[in-house]
Amino acid sequence: MRRMTARPGNAHQARLLKLLRDGGPNSRAQLGDQVDLSRSKLAVEVDRLLQTRLVVADGLAASRGGRRSHNIRLNPELRFLGVDIGATSIDVAVTNAELETLGHLNQPMDVREGPVAVFEQVLAMAAKLRSSGLAEGFDGAGIGVPGPVRFPEGVPVAPPIMPGWDGFPVREALSQELGCPVMVDNDVNLMAMGEQHAGVARTVADFLCVKIGTGIGCGIVVGGEVYRGTTGSAGDIGHIQAVPDGRPCACGNRGCLEAHFSGAALARDAMEAAQQGLSAELASRLETGGDLSAVDVAAAAAAGDPTALELIREGGDRTGQVIAGLVSFFNPGLVVIGGGVTGLGHTLLAAIRTQVYRQSLPLATGNLPIVLGELGPAAGVIGAARLISDHLFSPA
Amino acid sequence: MRRMTARPGNAHQARLLKLLRDGGPNSRAQLGDQVDLSRSKLAVEVDRLLQTRLVVADGLAASRGGRRSHNIRLNPELRFLGVDIGATSIDVAVTNAELETLGHLNQPMDVREGPVAVFEQVLAMAAKLRSSGLAEGFDGAGIGVPGPVRFPEGVPVAPPIMPGWDGFPVREALSQELGCPVMVDNDVNLMAMGEQHAGVARTVADFLCVKIGTGIGCGIVVGGEVYRGTTGSAGDIGHIQAVPDGRPCACGNRGCLEAHFSGAALARDAMEAAQQGLSAELASRLETGGDLSAVDVAAAAAAGDPTALELIREGGDRTGQVIAGLVSFFNPGLVVIGGGVTGLGHTLLAAIRTQVYRQSLPLATGNLPIVLGELGPAAGVIGAARLISDHLFSPA
């Protein structure tokens, strides 16, 4: 089902749409206070927006001592689809035009099964959300994939952990299937956009968003805009050398950060520790579950297991050293830590903070918050919705 | 002597000024081809510019088969002053409005003597250039200093190698003395702007410019604009840890890149080698000169001295490792190596390239040139002139 959604005709309209998205319903007068246009010009642009499907006027607001104002708001029937494809699971959410999550599904899925299988799954999840009455159709969709993307075309390029996806026309294919505009980006960039839109980074122009999951990546925001680099691989910090002559990494080098600390590395280290009898706690979990994951390490740490705590602390140290270098280089106003491994919580954060504050210069760290993401697994899908909404709310 | 120079009245005029600066004299028709304005509108804006001192029309160009065109050009009498204050020397140059260098002076000076002594020197050098007939007065000046700068105010903040400068109102003081607008920036950023304007980075939007001199810094250009970070310390890579538990650094940590490779570190290592009798070449230079500097190492290396070559190679390895991390993170389209140490030439470059191409992922390095700067010591002063010209050629 294709829905024809208009795009704003000029920069003023785009500005107004974004104000309505981020600030909710507004009167014409309130909008006028924010856009520095005369009331007459504003009225013209609002009227044009009302003629599209994008914006509606419904009802009157309570009086504030004078004539009651009309409520101008984004069409409450608009629906965006946010999709976050991780290495081991898929998140799909439906939002309204104000990017409020109306429904959210999560299913395990190995991204290595390839784009066809994955998108079958994604479409099934989208259909489920739709049939539960949350949406009749979608006006746009944002997709995050765990690897570099040639952004203008929406095509993954040379993704290390999802080889079958190289060159697959994600944007085009999904646009066909869903019958709506689609934008594709790296999952880490979407997490950054999510935290920027609705999380801890709302007021910061330049920040880093480090996502530690199966792999490690970093979203870079410069002047409020995601920076993607020359070939779309900016933020790919998992293969920065953290330990000289360290562990061998899948990329062929030794000592990569990702080889020493990530969901996969942590599970491996925990297995080793359990098998060597270093931790009764981990060993017992190994018996019950058959396999250990980062979640088991988190649980063991929460139970006070010293081996698990040491694993986390060491990983945090490595990560912190790398981040310290990035902080010196980039001088961000905020560092956000997110991804699956955030379950490790304060132990991890403390280790990272210690390294950064110790190694980077005072001018760069003096006023630098290092915090966990606020949105957890929702950051990706909110970021995805934000991506497509930014696109649709820009002049055609 | 104060000269009143007008600023462009709108974005069109600013655009035209920059076209004339970067492209030289042009006819109205040629300008029209580049700015996507109607010829009538263009004529209006050009006329307004002609009414200011900024632009003049002189003479007619040769015919190209029809009516001869008027030459529109920036006023050839405009003069900018470019000042590059290094740790151990000062460069001052005069340029015309097209940023062509008309005269260039260099004098040794220790920046630690403080702002008053340094600016006395700078003003003397400027006066010398002026009295040699190159300029009657200056329409603007750009100043580079070897440390972080609070850019909007033009004030150094917490500069490690020039403690006496903290908070000194460079912009205001020099603006008073010179009687013209002044902009201040980090010397590394100016080098990047110089190479962008007239050097190897002319066509690249996102690149890094690593300057290895007394210290080490890195200019970051994002989308054609210098990125300065939240507190103005972006690019301060000298204190990224290059060697775990390595040499102690002035900053209090150990193993900083700058402690292992920089003009100062190289001189120190060469002294040690000479005193330990590891290199006859270096020892003989020690006798003649009394003290060794990076220049001696470069000369010894050129003469084939294995110890000197090894010092350079090792330093290049360290630097290359750090740059490899930055390349993974930032995914630039170009890396420029500059600064005093570039005298070490191909040995250094080869070591850096080896490390970067080996350690960073193919997607980031596949099409990544790593080259020496093209402008040498002129990069800083050209960048400084570019800085002030960008400022003056923007709408007031």
Add this chain to the structure above:
DNA sequence: CCGACTTTCTCCACTCAGAGGACAAAGACG
């Protein structure tokens, strides 16, 4: 219930940026 005051929104006249076409100026060329 009425008049004074507020706030919101609409309408209208005026200004100015900018486009586009006609045309004048000035040269090349056969």
Add this chain to the structure above:
DNA sequence: CGTCTTTGTCCTCTGAGTGGAGAAAGTCGG
């Protein structure tokens, strides 16, 4: 010398945007 080409100027028209007058719709005190 007439025709063609290129450059530059002039004039008219459109549409964006401003600012002010005033209508619409409310609150509040007497």
